[in-house]
Amino acid sequence: MTISGKQLVAIFVDRVSQQWVVRDPEGNFWTVPSLENPWDHRQPLEWRDEMELEAVPGHYKDILGVPF
Amino acid sequence: MSAEYDRLEETRERSVPWKKWGPYLSERQWGTVREDYSEGGDAWNYFTHDQARSRAYRWGEDGLAGISDDKQRLCFALALWNGKDPILKERLFGLTNSESNHGEDVKEYYFYLDSTPTHSYMKYLYKYPQSAFPYANLVETSRRRSRQEFEYELLDTGAFDNDRYFDVFVEYAKSSPEDVLVRITVHNRGPEAAELHVLPTLWFRNEWSWHATGDRPALKLVSAGQPVNVVRASDPVLGERYLYCDGDATLLFTENETNTLRIFGVANRSPYVKDSINDHVVNGREGVVNPEKKGTKAAAHYRVTVKPGESQIIRLRFTDAAPVSFAKANGEPAGPFGLRFDEIVRSRREDADAFYASITPPSLSADAANVLRQALAGMLWSKQFYHYDVDKWLEERGSDPFKLARKASPRNDRWHHMYNGDVVSMPDKWEYPWYAAWDLAFHVLALTLVDPDFGKQQLKLMLRERYMHPNGQIPAYEWNFGDVNPPVHAWATIFTYRLEKAQNGEGDREWLKSCFQKLLMNFTWWVNRKDRSGRNVFEGGFLGLDNIGVFDRSAPLPTGGYLEQADGTAWMALFCQNMLEIAAELAMTDPDYADMALKFCEHFLWIAAAIGNVGGDTGMWDEEDGFYYDVLRLPDGRSQRLKVRSMVGLLPLCATTVFEGGVIAKYPEIGQRFQWFLQARPELRAAIHDPAKTNWAGRRLASILDETKLRRVLAKMLDENEFLSNYGIRSLSRFHADHPFVMHVGSQEYRVAYLPAESDTGMFGGNSNWRGPIWMPVNGLIIRALLQYHTYYGDDFKVECPTGSGRQMNLFQVAEEIARRLSNIFLRDKNGRRPVYGGSEKFQQDPNWRDCLLFYEYFHGDNGAGLGASHQTGWTGIVARLLHLFATLKSEDLCAGKIAYFEKQARATGVAAPTGG
Numbered sequence: 001m002t003i004s005g006k007q008l009v010a011i012f013v014d015r016v017s018q019q020w021v022v023r024d025p026e027g028n029f030w031t032v033p034s035l036e037n038p039w040d041h042r043q044p045l046e047w048r049d050e051m052e053l054e055a056v057p058g059h060y061k062d063i064l065g066v067p068f
Numbered sequence: 069m070s071a072e073y074d075r076l077e078e079t080r081e082r083s084v085p086w087k088k089w090g091p092y093l094s095e096r097q098w099g100t101v102r103e104d105y106s107e108g109g110d111a112w113n114y115f116t117h118d119q120a121r122s123r124a125y126r127w128g129e130d131g132l133a134g135i136s137d138d139k140q141r142l143c144f145a146l147a148l149w150n151g152k153d154p155i156l157k158e159r160l161f162g163l164t165n166s167e168s169n170h171g172e173d174v175k176e177y178y179f180y181l182d183s184t185p186t187h188s189y190m191k192y193l194y195k196y197p198q199s200a201f202p203y204a205n206l207v208e209t210s211r212r213r214s215r216q217e218f219e220y221e222l223l224d225t226g227a228f229d230n231d232r233y234f235d236v237f238v239e240y241a242k243s244s245p246e247d248v249l250v251r252i253t254v255h256n257r258g259p260e261a262a263e264l265h266v267l268p269t270l271w272f273r274n275e276w277s278w279h280a281t282g283d284r285p286a287l288k289l290v291s292a293g294q295p296v297n298v299v300r301a302s303d304p305v306l307g308e309r310y311l312y313c314d315g316d317a318t319l320l321f322t323e324n325e326t327n328t329l330r331i332f333g334v335a336n337r338s339p340y341v342k343d344s345i346n347d348h349v350v351n352g353r354e355g356v357v358n359p360e361k362k363g364t365k366a367a368a369h370y371r372v373t374v375k376p377g378e379s380q381i382i383r384l385r386f387t388d389a390a391p392v393s394f395a396k397a398n399g400e401p402a403g404p405f406g407l408r409f410d411e412i413v414r415s416r417r418e419d420a421d422a423f424y425a426s427i428t429p430p431s432l433s434a435d436a437a438n439v440l441r442q443a444l445a446g447m448l449w450s451k452q453f454y455h456y457d458v459d460k461w462l463e464e465r466g467s468d469p470f471k472l473a474r475k476a477s478p479r480n481d482r483w484h485h486m487y488n489g490d491v492v493s494m495p496d497k498w499e500y501p502w503y504a505a506w507d508l509a510f511h512v513l514a515l516t517l518v519d520p521d522f523g524k525q526q527l528k529l530m531l532r533e534r535y536m537h538p539n540g541q542i543p544a545y546e547w548n549f550g551d552v553n554p555p556v557h558a559w560a561t562i563f564t565y566r567l568e569k570a571q572n573g574e575g576d577r578e579w580l581k582s583c584f585q586k587l588l589m590n591f592t593w594w595v596n597r598k599d600r601s602g603r604n605v606f607e608g609g610f611l612g613l614d615n616i617g618v619f620d621r622s623a624p625l626p627t628g629g630y631l632e633q634a635d636g637t638a639w640m641a642l643f644c645q646n647m648l649e650i651a652a653e654l655a656m657t658d659p660d661y662a663d664m665a666l667k668f669c670e671h672f673l674w675i676a677a678a679i680g681n682v683g684g685d686t687g688m689w690d691e692e693d694g695f696y697y698d699v700l701r702l703p704d705g706r707s708q709r710l711k712v713r714s715m716v717g718l719l720p721l722c723a724t725t726v727f728e729g730g731v732i733a734k735y736p737e738i739g740q741r742f743q744w745f746l747q748a749r750p751e752l753r754a755a756i757h758d759p760a761k762t763n764w765a766g767r768r769l770a771s772i773l774d775e776t777k778l779r780r781v782l783a784k785m786l787d788e789n790e791f792l793s794n795y796g797i798r799s800l801s802r803f804h805a806d807h808p809f810v811m812h813v814g815s816q817e818y819r820v821a822y823l824p825a826e827s828d829t830g831m832f833g834g835n836s837n838w839r840g841p842i843w844m845p846v847n848g849l850i851i852r853a854l855l856q857y858h859t860y861y862g863d864d865f866k867v868e869c870p871t872g873s874g875r876q877m878n879l880f881q882v883a884e885e886i887a888r889r890l891s892n893i894f895l896r897d898k899n900g901r902r903p904v905y906g907g908s909e910k911f912q913q914d915p916n917w918r919d920c921l922l923f924y925e926y927f928h929g930d931n932g933a934g935l936g937a938s939h940q941t942g943w944t945g946i947v948a949r950l951l952h953l954f955a956t957l958k959s960e961d962l963c964a965g966k967i968a969y970f971e972k973q974a975r976a977t978g979v980a981a982p983t984g985g
Binding site: 008010013015018019020034035036038054055056057058059060062063065 | 334337
């Protein structure tokens with residue numbers, strides 16, 4: 001999913017899939033696993049109906065290695 | 069003279085960091101605005117007590133009886149476990165605003181027993197039940213109770229029945245600024261032997277997770293086993309520190325990192341997370357503490373079994389001295405815990421005794437001396453490292469103040485200039501673990517008894533560019549920095565300056581000047597923002613008095629229109645007087661300020677006259693009642709006084725200051741301009757006390773109330789059926805018990821009745837009440853005013869006190885009488901009972917409880933029982949200043965002028981008074 005225009009990075013958690021989800025400045029959503037260098041292992045988010053994204057404070061971005 | 073004075077001087081003169089380590093850990097970091105990243109700003113429910121053990125904090129740390137450095141990089145505190153609780157007792161438990169019938173409330177018993185101003189000696193007491201802590205019972209029972217019922221307290225649960233609890237005393241004693249000795253004494257007050265797990269815990273505040281720096285601090289066990297375990301703490305800024313743990317303990321290590329599985333449902337990258345020590349000790353979980361004995365959070369796990377009536381001691385030492393230095397330097401037989409350890413603790417305790425002996429007037433009883441000492445200890449323990457970078461916080465919420473289409477923040481998005489990261493005096497480190505600007509000004513009045521340097525630093529801090537808004541507003545508090553608090557900063561500033569001047573022989577004029585410049589901005593902010601009509605009549609909303617009005621004064625009025633506030637205008641009159649005092653002082657050596665003195669003199673007259681004149685027949689003064697009221701101005705042009713007899717109407721009495729005439733004597737031209745102004749505007753003088761009138765000593769009085777009005781207001785204030793209680797001046801007249809003020813707007817009834825205890829509404833969170841109880845800060849202001857009037861009118865001005873009693877008193881005696889009643893809240897009465905503890909027999913009778921004092925937020929209007937926040941030593945600590953003041957100052961002293969008070973105070977605190985001041 002892409003949203004036009006630059007946006008602030010946002011972090012979410014999907015409790016169903018138990019994964020971090022990151023929206024980058026381009027509006028792209030990524031799943032980020034709980035590994036070393038997590039951002040390097042990101043995958044495009046595959047939206048599913050049962051997903052419920054819950055906002056996570058922005059300061060967690062460094063834990064996930066998000067470079068923005 | 070106590071060695072503590074030397075430490076204060078070394079801190080001031082040579083920057084020896086005696087204050088680097090102190091009680092700067094909060095009692096509650098969860099449930100605060102700064103940790104709240106919820107969409108709607110629901111701070112209490114976003115980051116809960118239940119999460120706190122598992123979730124790393126962003127901005128600060130909390131703990132039990134804890135200390136940290138002044139930037140809170142490294143923290144030390146106590147954790148306890150009685151073997152029955154579901155979690156370690158790592159932090160104090162309390163109810164959130166919505167869980168309790170009277171708002172948030174800590175449900176624990178802990179006491180700040182002692183502290184010196186450099187924290188070279190501190191003592192804290194925590195009372196821990198041996199039975200399972202009744203977490204659920206407290207929540208469920210409190211939720212069921214109505215606002216008309218009392219709060220449900222921990223004692224009510226039976227947790228202390230049969231004295232089955234531990235008294236855990238924690239003492240800190242500094243051998244040097246970087247060498248802190250810790251002594252934990254566990255008493256078993258119960259009838260049977262009982263085991264307690266004691267876990268002194270050392271940890272780093274988590275900064276590394278949020279900044280992506282490679283500078284991660286580390287804790288590591290460097291020496292294990294009997295008799296001493298040693299943990300080394302390495303930090304890129306602090307350098308190396310060591311925690312020496314005496315005796316038999318198991319060292320447990322983990323990381324101060326969020327348990328993401330528990331909080332967010334996502335697997336942890338490491339098994340070592342914030343709550344690992346809890347899970348290991350309480351639940352016996354394997355594999356959750358690091359077997360390599362390293363991490364960012366470590367605890368020494370002691371298990372002590374204490375026989376009934378006996379005690380056991382655990383000793384630790386937190387220092388920059390490496391093990392090798394103990395081995396070869398001191399020649400002690402047993403390293404850090406040799407004979408010297410107990411000597412040092414004893415010596416620091418004796419220093420503290422000597423320090424308090426030097427500031428305690430000899431005429432005070434032992435009981436009063438204990439009240440004074442614990443009040444000041446509480447104020448010193450209430451220092452906290454307060455960290456909040458608002459711009460960063462907004463960014464982390466996804467809000468950008470410079471983008472029009474930004475995501476809205478529920479609060480504070482116009483305060484993005486703010487970067488706070490300092491040790492600040494808190495109102496109450498559990499219930500109000502954030503600074504409140506007007507509280508802080510009151511704190512300083514008492515703190516300057518023991519540490520004038522800290523008082524000055526605190527006042528200046530609020531005026532710094534990292535705190536004060538660019539537009540000149542002083543931040544109120546984190547729930548809404550833009551709220552409007554009474555402007556008392558200038559008063560605390562001139563008070564502190566005069567005190568230091570009396571103590572040192574000269575004041576810190578540079579400090580006063582720099583404060584004056586910033587206060588000038590703040591004054592201008594008030595004038596430009598809060599005087600709607602430009603007629604020198606001020607609004608300001610609730611102005612710190614929460615539910616005192618018939619309407620919420622911070623919200624749009626249900627009637628439409630607006631309020632002209634007697635208190636808002638009186639506060640500004642006092643602000644003017646204080647600015648005039650500062651300008652007059654500075655003008656003694658700098659002529660530029662003489663003009664400013666005249667400016668504030670005239671501005672005071674405009675404001676005072678506005679209170680007297682504005683509104684014609686519906687001004688704030690009610691001639692029939694002899695009292696001041698808020699005036700409601702309706703959209704259709706009609707007006708009405710809201711005839712609620714409250715503290716709002718007493719505040720005009722507080723806006724009074726005596727002037728000695730120094731500026732006019734030094735600058736005759738200023739005097740001539742002032743005379744011209746007075747002659748040109750006789751209508752200004754007509755409505756207030758005539759400022760041209762000098763008394764026998766050539767003094768002038770700036771006062772809204774002339775003598776006639778003063779006598780009429782005092783008659784109400786000193787009437788025991790109205791404001792005067794046995795324990796001070798009530799916030800609302802008792803008259804309204806039988807005569808509630810009622811107003812109908814449409815079908816809605818608005819009512820104000822006398823409520824001597826807790827609030828019965830949810831207005832302002834429902835956890836405070838200005839409709840009857842006694843509040844220490846405004847009583848302090850009233851006492852100040854009475855002393856000003858006395859300095860002007862002298863001994864011959866007498867009033868009946870209490871009204872109707874036939875007893876005539878001068879105003880010094882009236883002030884002393886009010887202070888005596890306020891002090892009686894805390895002192896034992898003839899039956900040995902302390903009114904502050906009301907009907908709590910445990911506190912009244914038990915020798916292990918009755919001399920441990922709590923300084924509540926406010927007090928029952930009829931019986932003096934403590935209400936609201938239980939550790940608000942902050943402004944309630946003013947009682948220490950009152951005890952000191954009336955034990956050292958006599959009525960005749962004030963005949964020599966009000967500066968005599970400061971000189972007497974200087975002598976009474978053991979510091980030489982000036983010869984030429």
